[in-house]
Amino acid sequence: MSNAVTTDLAAYAAAARYSDLPDAVRREGIRSIFNILGCTIGGARHQGVDIADRAMQGMTGEGRATLIGRGRKADALHAALINCLASSIYSFDDTHEQAVVHPSGPVAAAALALAEIRPVPGQALLTAFVLGVELECRLCKALTVPPAKGSMAWSGTGITGGIGAAVAAGSLLGLDMPTMRTAIGIALSQAAGFRAMHGSLCTPLMPAQAAQTGLRAALLAQAGFTSSPAALEGRYGYLSVFSEQPDLDALTGGLGERFEILRNTYKPYPCGIVIHPIIDACLQLRSQHGLDAARIASVAIQASPGAMALCNNRDPKDELQAHVSLHHWTAVCFIRGAARIQDMDTETAVKDPALMAFQGRVEATLDPARGADSAKVTVTMNDGRRFTCEIEHGIGSATRPMTDHELEVKFSAMSVPVLGEARTRALMDQCWGGAELTNAGDLARAAS
């Protein structure tokens, strides 16, 4: 039986070095780490993270790995789980442009936790992170992105996050090809997660579980555990169960030449990504014309099919419903002039009477030809004046990526309430210069 596919991936992951990474790839790696670190801090005090941490009280090791933004440390496996749960819990993390996967969460959580207990330089962390994201995204593309055929029922991040975490951890541990292949096999054998869990805490638990099992897979492999060398392509193997027709070229073609991290995108707003161009339009209208929400008679939105299918939900009752309500966010934009976590993370924030009342003046209609990153918003004032804004490509889309400055604004909004101004500024600078760190574990420690 051939094991060429699994072997090719393991060989690449075991051999690649920092010097092999193009500048643009290094830069996007840093931006991805920057973004996910901010999201981890932002989610660290979410009730769901508290519950998970509390449920395992007394069952974790003392360890030296930081539970980011939570003011204590634990063993690296628990830290990988909790930190990834935090980074995913608001769905504010990153998204691959083609495959439905949120790449950074499991990879960063595993790599950072390991870097704290086994010191490595920043270049090693960045390399490990890029490699993990690379294999994770390739695998996810190979399952479902045409010409591949596969079921959308699986959680992309749940079932591919583990290979990303294992490869990143394996790279940091310096595993050779056969041991890396074993780590990949162990991680794949524990790949799990399906979409019925949407709207529950199991959704962020899936990447968290992938982070933990991926890190553990690398540790097990290093210690001498075994797996099938043909975990991917073997009979009854990973590819056979997770895709009707996998695309092997997406998986192994051009390794070291094309890099999936260049297709990574970041979200400026903590809500369903199809709402984003609507928010861009509303915020632009408000600031350009100095609009007073109290004098707005109506808001007419021409929305994309995706926005209408997923987010045409008026009057949400809680955070999870608010996450996918374009009416909620339109009201938030005009009334508060921003779109932040604190605009949805409590029932009080969601059920604010001013927001509820405003939503009655918002009407969305389907524009079948409109792309998912596009929207047109027309405001009619009580005095009859009209203002229109059309967004062709929303901020954070592949065509209009978030700038470094926009990433800083996003990071700060999440980090300042937890770490304060000064530590947030220092952490952001440390992160931008991550490749120069002598000890990459400092990143997590600085975010304790």
Next chain:
Amino acid sequence: MSNAVTTDLAAYAAAARYSDLPDAVRREGIRSIFNILGCTIGGARHQGVDIADRAMQGMTGEGRATLIGRGRKADALHAALINCLASSIYSFDDTHEQAVVHPSGPVAAAALALAEIRPVPGQALLTAFVLGVELECRLCKALTVPPAKGSMAWSGTGITGGIGAAVAAGSLLGLDMPTMRTAIGIALSQAAGFRAMHGSLCTPLMPAQAAQTGLRAALLAQAGFTSSPAALEGRYGYLSVFSEQPDLDALTGGLGERFEILRNTYKPYPCGIVIHPIIDACLQLRSQHGLDAARIASVAIQASPGAMALCNNRDPKDELQAHVSLHHWTAVCFIRGAARIQDMDTETAVKDPALMAFQGRVEATLDPARGADSAKVTVTMNDGRRFTCEIEHGIGSATRPMTDHELEVKFSAMSVPVLGEARTRALMDQCWGGAELTNAGDLARAAS
């Protein structure tokens, strides 16, 4: 969206009590616990268990749960993982008569670990264990046993062990229906494992992972975590991803009336169960006719579809491959006249040149109509004589179950080298009387 399936199972598991269990069910529950406890002790010092325990050194809690047969304690989540790994590592555990699942490992490991940190009487442990096994086996039947249609690529125990562990732990924790349903949902969302891992340590790691995630699911649910109430039947839910056509009646029909544990079987030989009737036939042929292996020209085996699919593997290189090699065990039977752990647990035992040479004379052919507990073996001697033995139902099959005495012989063979004669005898007696224990955690502690 309906959630009647998940709700029915959760309601049954939350409500069922010891007094609801028929005597025969209680008795088979005890026999299952007895058997798996012996297997746990027998596997506790396997190198694969050492590797896993060592790989996580410093990453586990101090805890009070026994690592059975290993002389130390750890946190309950680690104990569930390690004890289940030990119980599964020789594939010497139990097997459901219809569904391809080894029921007791994940359920017992989760329940015993929890019973040590949250004391419960023996009746509660036995009830929790029976309920866990019940839902696990029902789910596995519902996926693939006709009229259900499903892929054999999944690891039955990997993908259903978690619900068993979660239900057993949930029962011990006294979860109410909604919380039990949440525990079930969390566990299912982490269900994983496929068969390409056969012959590697990932095979016992799959049930071990199920034990740990199942126990954790119950703890998370108790602490307030959330999942979909329709984890099984929901759109993009568990049943949709793990079966082409699930059999809902197998899952929820006759709850509390028919009990799957009555279809549990125990193995007299430490190898793939589909090889067992072949071993019975070979041992009978050898002893009845006083056959000398050196004078055997060929062995022709008419094997069941299961034996051919899983175990038609010549020339294994190590213990894990030997597990699933019908050629290996045929050679062992004719050359050594027995089929024991020591016939496979070292490379020396597996690569014995006499065994390797003999395997070249063994040929298995598919008999599509043959049941999994049946085999026909024909030996042709160098002098042309022929002997045939047909086994309709092998020892340890549902039709010819192992007796309590045979279970004691099996238990002792594994336990005496670890605990000694006296402690083994005391532990066996304690286990037979398990329902009368004031503190069920004593069982694990007595096997430390």
